[in-house]
Amino acid sequence: MNLLSFLSFLILAITLLTMVFGVIAYFLYKAREKKKGAAKITYEEALELEKREHLFFSKE
Amino acid sequence: MVDFIKKIIFIAIMAGGLYLTYFSVNNLERIYIETSSVFIKFGVILIFIFTIFIIIRYLMLMFFSILQTIRRSADEDFYLSKKDIVTIIVPCYNEQDVIVPSLKSSIAQTYPNLEIIVVDDGSSDRTYELAKMFEFDDGHRSLKVLSKVNGGKSRALNFGIQKAKGNLICCVDADSKLDKFAVELLVQHFKNPEIAAVAGSVSVVNTDTFLTKLQALEYIQGLNMVKNGQAFLKLVNIIPGPLGMFRKEALEKVGYYSHDTFAEDCDLTLSLIAEGYKIDFEPDAVAHTEAPEDLLDLLKQRYRWTRGILQAIKKNKKYLWHVRSKPSISFVMWYMLFESVFWPFMQIWGDLFMIYLALSTGTSQLLLFWWIMFTVLDIAGAIYCLLITKEKLSLAAYSTIYRLAFITVINIAKIFATIEEWFNIEMGWGKLERKGRIG
Numbered sequence: 001m002n003l004l005s006f007l008s009f010l011i012l013a014i015t016l017l018t019m020v021f022g023v024i025a026y027f028l029y030k031a032r033e034k035k036k037g038a039a040k041i042t043y044e045e046a047l048e049l050e051k052r053e054h055l056f057f058s059k060e
Numbered sequence: 061m062v063d064f065i066k067k068i069i070f071i072a073i074m075a076g077g078l079y080l081t082y083f084s085v086n087n088l089e090r091i092y093i094e095t096s097s098v099f100i101k102f103g104v105i106l107i108f109i110f111t112i113f114i115i116i117r118y119l120m121l122m123f124f125s126i127l128q129t130i131r132r133s134a135d136e137d138f139y140l141s142k143k144d145i146v147t148i149i150v151p152c153y154n155e156q157d158v159i160v161p162s163l164k165s166s167i168a169q170t171y172p173n174l175e176i177i178v179v180d181d182g183s184s185d186r187t188y189e190l191a192k193m194f195e196f197d198d199g200h201r202s203l204k205v206l207s208k209v210n211g212g213k214s215r216a217l218n219f220g221i222q223k224a225k226g227n228l229i230c231c232v233d234a235d236s237k238l239d240k241f242a243v244e245l246l247v248q249h250f251k252n253p254e255i256a257a258v259a260g261s262v263s264v265v266n267t268d269t270f271l272t273k274l275q276a277l278e279y280i281q282g283l284n285m286v287k288n289g290q291a292f293l294k295l296v297n298i299i300p301g302p303l304g305m306f307r308k309e310a311l312e313k314v315g316y317y318s319h320d321t322f323a324e325d326c327d328l329t330l331s332l333i334a335e336g337y338k339i340d341f342e343p344d345a346v347a348h349t350e351a352p353e354d355l356l357d358l359l360k361q362r363y364r365w366t367r368g369i370l371q372a373i374k375k376n377k378k379y380l381w382h383v384r385s386k387p388s389i390s391f392v393m394w395y396m397l398f399e400s401v402f403w404p405f406m407q408i409w410g411d412l413f414m415i416y417l418a419l420s421t422g423t424s425q426l427l428l429f430w431w432i433m434f435t436v437l438d439i440a441g442a443i444y445c446l447l448i449t450k451e452k453l454s455l456a457a458y459s460t461i462y463r464l465a466f467i468t469v470i471n472i473a474k475i476f477a478t479i480e481e482w483f484n485i486e487m488g489w490g491k492l493e494r495k496g497r498i499g
Contacts, residue, residue: 008424011431011464015411018465022472029359029473 069443100421103413110406111433113398118437121289122444128292129448144250145173146243146305147226151216152234153181156190158350161237163194167203171243176203178234179220182210187234213301214317214324221308221316229306235350236302237265242345246305249340256310256337257329259287259296260303260345266353274466275351275358277442277458284445287341294338297392298326298369303347310337321375323368326396330376334389343449359473366477369400374481401478404471411468434463 148166152159159178166176180188191205208219221229228250230243242260249258264276290296299306304325314331317324329339352358373396379389380397410430418424438459446453 004425004428008418008428011428012415012418012424014464015427015431015468016415018468019408019411019472022469025355025359025469026473026476029356029363032356033360 100417103417106406107410107413107430110410111430114403114434114437117398118441121285122441124289124292125285125444128288131292143173144228144247145175145226146171146228146230146247147175147177147220147224148230148232148243149217149220149224150176150178150191150232150234151181151213151220152178152183152187152191153210153213153216154183154185155187155234156183156185158235159187159190162232162234163191163203165237165240166232167194167201168240169238169243170240171247172200173226174201174243175225176201177220177223178203178205179216180205180207181213181216182208212319214319217324218316221311224308227308229308229311231299231301231304231306232347233302233349236262236347237349238303239344239346239348242303242347243305245342245345246303249342250305250307252338252340254338255294255307255340256332256335257296257299257304257306258340258342258345259299260305260347261287261341261343262300262302263346263348264351265348266350269353271355271358272351272353273455274458274462277455277462278466279351280445280449280451280455281438281441284343284449285441288343291341294340295333295388295392296339296341297329297333297396298323299329299339300347301325302349303345310335318375321368321371322364323372326369327372327375330372330379330389330392333392334376334379334386336386336388355469359469362470362473363477366400366474367481369396370478370481373397373400400474404474404478407471408468408475431464435460438463 148169150159150162150166155162163176163178178191178194180191188205188207194203195205196203206219206223208216217231228247230246232238246258246260249255262279264272264279266272267276287296310332311328314328314335316328318327318331321327332339352361373393376389376393379386380393381390383390411427414427414430418427439456442456442459442462443453445451446456
């Protein structure tokens, strides 16, 4: 295998891996934000969402 | 002698870049002639057009930037009117880790007539308490802390501007630290009555990790090549959040910061350009800021910037077609559309097309040449910027990874952000967690 072919293969592999990594990283970021958003809800907002008078929490 | 050698290296790299560009274009032409597939022919034409656009973009920005640097060094007039009162506005929301060094740097400014207004936007931490400790008034200079119910950065800035005594407003981020001459350097641009705003320079303080080094390189290139080039035309398209100065009268004319986009700085700059004002850049007025150290935080920042810029473009889209009546704003809008939408899509599409070519026809060398061409352009741009900023030249070595990995990951996030903006998917502010590195 000559140097040019080797470098071409290397760049091809890195490009492919980076693209896959980029997509995964983006969805990881979205998942983290979703988790954070869910955790930051206040009691009043939860009441409003549930349309109930009281919310009861159970201990696991 | 060392400078001469550096310049020779720079010219050699530029010449190498041009040769490789010729080689890539030649390869594209060969593939176009040899293939019978309509898809490949179409792809080759697209790649060819994109490559031409990118080369023109690089060369124009570098050319304008060089001219701007020459113009700056030839202009020896130093304007410092003591009549101008400058009000620094520091909007803050939960900034207890960074507010102290930030305020200390504002107080340390060399400019004499200074008013500093800290607007606490309903913080739930010790920000208000810490800022309050710095309150003073000595007749010429003062610092006061105002508090309001949380309503977002643009409302906090407008609140501060309306309370300001100054005819020049300097907006800074609470997580940034200013160089002591920053305000003085920004003020001198306002001797030209057409100038409505001046963008400051932003530098990354925490360059101790691989990711932040890449961002530092991005900032140096983005500021010294892109903003300096735009400054030649007095059409800088974004006043950065960490440091920007505005003429209060111009802000009143355009109705201050708006609240309907996530890039209030970009939206305001576009409104000022649409009003016929000029926007300048001062490379020596520096704000030091903390870059995200975590990849997911970086993606969050870029996602928010992209959607904000797209919202600002969408809001001002009528100017895209005002090519004859308002050429400045039309040009700036097309340029922003190119940078934020066309470029990321074309680069990722180009990579995918090259991978397809490599797998279907075995011509994987084209991807190598394409990457080398971009990398050489990046290295040339980086060396030019590092030479004029007198930063370490070793940072240019990161250009090899910059295009191959860093920009690809950022562009993927930009593409997703564009798609989500297109479909109006709800988004939140998502404040970045600060580590307090500016102290």
